[in-house]
Amino acid sequence: MEKYIQSVEQKVKELFDNEATGHDWFHIDRVRKIALKIHEKEGGNKEIIELAALLHDISDHKFNGGDFEKGALISDQILSDLGVDDRTKKAVALIVKSVSFKGSGVKDVMNSLEGKIVQDADRIDAIGAIGIARTFAYGGAIQQAIYDPSISPKQKQSTESYVNDRTHTINHFYEKLLLLKDRMHTPTGKAIAKKRTRYMEDFLTQFYTEWEVDHLKI
DSSP, X not given: OHHHHHHHHHHHHHHHTTOOSSOSHHHHHHHHHHHHHHHHHHOOOHHHHHHHHHHTTTTOTTTTTSOSSHHHHHHHHHHHHHTOOHHHHHHHXXXXXXXXXXXXXXXXXXXXXXXXXXXXXXXXXXXXXXXXXXXHHHHHHTTOOSXXXXXXXXXXXXXXXXXXXXXXXXXXXXXXXXXXXGGOOSHHHHHHHHHHHHHHHHHHXXXXXXXXXXXXXX
């Protein structure tokens, strides 16, 4: 199985090298490493976890026209071309299909322990200091405003609303990032997310303080 993992790693690295929205090779590699750290505590099939982590963004809906199914099809094809067994291909494809956040009003559907670990790892990399950096990188890439006080965050969003509604980057914290700590599956993921969420909350407090220039003390 190690040779398959190495082949997938090389292919993904080539595809995502120099990607500028925060969904680059380094993000994928961090998710892989976080997932394997969680695996050490929580168990599960290590090979499925590693392959799914490497392939989880192979065709992200944000960049393929909104298709949540395409990533699973591509991951299955990549693993088929390498000769990976059907059980592993199916398990990985199901994780890839289900890993994305689809709106605060949409329940997560992730049944396997391996999938829960990969989803936790992906969400951990979306929060904390790295998450803040990635959020603003993505917002800039899609020409989204940093902040517009006239546009309030949406609560319990449908997938359609989450994907299509006009917003600004600060709203993303309230519509997704600050919610993730309560949507972690594993005890290990919950513990990590709690710390990273506090960091984001401190950032937002400072952001609003600096936004209100009239309150600046000199």
